[in-house]
Amino acid sequence: MSISPPGPAIAKAVIPAAGLGTRLRPATKAQPKEMLPIGRQPVIQYVYDELAAFGVSSVLIVTGRDKRAIEDHFDDDAIDPQQPEILYIRQSVPRGLGDAVSMARAFASDGPFVVALGDTTLGAAAGARLLARMAHAFQRARADMAIAVQPVAPAAVSRYGIVAPRGEASDEAFLISDIVEKPSPEDAPSRLAVAARYIFSPVVFDLIDRTPPGLNGEVQITDAIRLCVRGGGTVVCVPYGPGDRRHDVGNFESYFKAFIRMAADDAEIGPQIRQFMRDLLHEYGPPDDSPA
Numbered sequence: 001m002s003i004s005p006p007g008p009a010i011a012k013a014v015i016p017a018a019g020l021g022t023r024l025r026p027a028t029k030a031q032p033k034e035m036l037p038i039g040r041q042p043v044i045q046y047v048y049d050e051l052a053a054f055g056v057s058s059v060l061i062v063t064g065r066d067k068r069a070i071e072d073h074f075d076d077d078a079i080d081p082q083q084p085e086i087l088y089i090r091q092s093v094p095r096g097l098g099d100a101v102s103m104a105r106a107f108a109s110d111g112p113f114v115v116a117l118g119d120t121t122l123g124a125a126a127g128a129r130l131l132a133r134m135a136h137a138f139q140r141a142r143a144d145m146a147i148a149v150q151p152v153a154p155a156a157v158s159r160y161g162i163v164a165p166r167g168e169a170s171d172e173a174f175l176i177s178d179i180v181e182k183p184s185p186e187d188a189p190s191r192l193a194v195a196a197r198y199i200f201s202p203v204v205f206d207l208i209d210r211t212p213p214g215l216n217g218e219v220q221i222t223d224a225i226r227l228c229v230r231g232g233g234t235v236v237c238v239p240y241g242p243g244d245r246r247h248d249v250g251n252f253e254s255y256f257k258a259f260i261r262m263a264a265d266d267a268e269i270g271p272q273i274r275q276f277m278r279d280l281l282h283e284y285g286p287p288d289d290s291p292a
Helices: 043-054 068-073 097-102 124-140 154-159 203-209 221-230 252-264 270-284
Strands: 012-016 058-063 085-090 113-116 145-151 161-165 174-181 192-200 235-239
Touching (some): 043 058, 043 068, 058 068, 097 203, 113 124, 124 192, 145 221, 221 235
Parallel strands (some): 012 058, 058 085
Antiparallel strands (some): 113 192, 161 192, 174 235
16 A cells, blocks of 8 residues: 555656665676665665555666566566556666766656655665655645655764755755755755665756766766755755664665664564674674773
């Protein structure tokens, strides 16, 4: 059962999955990072499950070089009439998230659509709830875009797109006056980082067309969002809810943490895993920087 909010349904979603996963090599030399397992299934399966629980009917996966395993994995879902249909398009050369989103123009030019990064999941239920909150805020504000955000540590802002709230940032939804890609801690307008889930109206395609390539020739979606704000468009942000946990496979540290968390939460063997973790802590002792 889907949990889409009242109002016009958002029926389509895009999963960008064409990145090379260089920060996870050698684990990603022969398989896509989106196919790395966390718990019992690949991370991209969790993303698809979020979208199915939210209620979309079609999913476009943007793939690239060495991504055939994704199509092989979804063979059964692709022909199951009870699941969202799955389509594919190939980004032959990774040119940034903005370029990947632009490849969905023919697929999603008829109405708002979700973009869910293929290397990050909240789990089906939590992810669907977040998307429902985003869709509600998007419709209520008559926005051009909705963005999920979450607070990060000051030292981490240089790894994310950071939003500047227009006024006070609410726990439910708020508008922004700017967005900055990977600012230094001293220049960051807040500690609220863009967090892997978006809803866009088709206006995003024109904005991406007008966005010049940046570092390494990549077109950043953050820059297109900034064009939207500066051109008078409406961009609404929705913070992660209490207890929402983001699991991503962007680097080895986050991947290991995601796997441990999913294993500890496993319905069947979670208790054994948690006991194993307690035994490990006893074996290794407190971290060097912890109080004795």
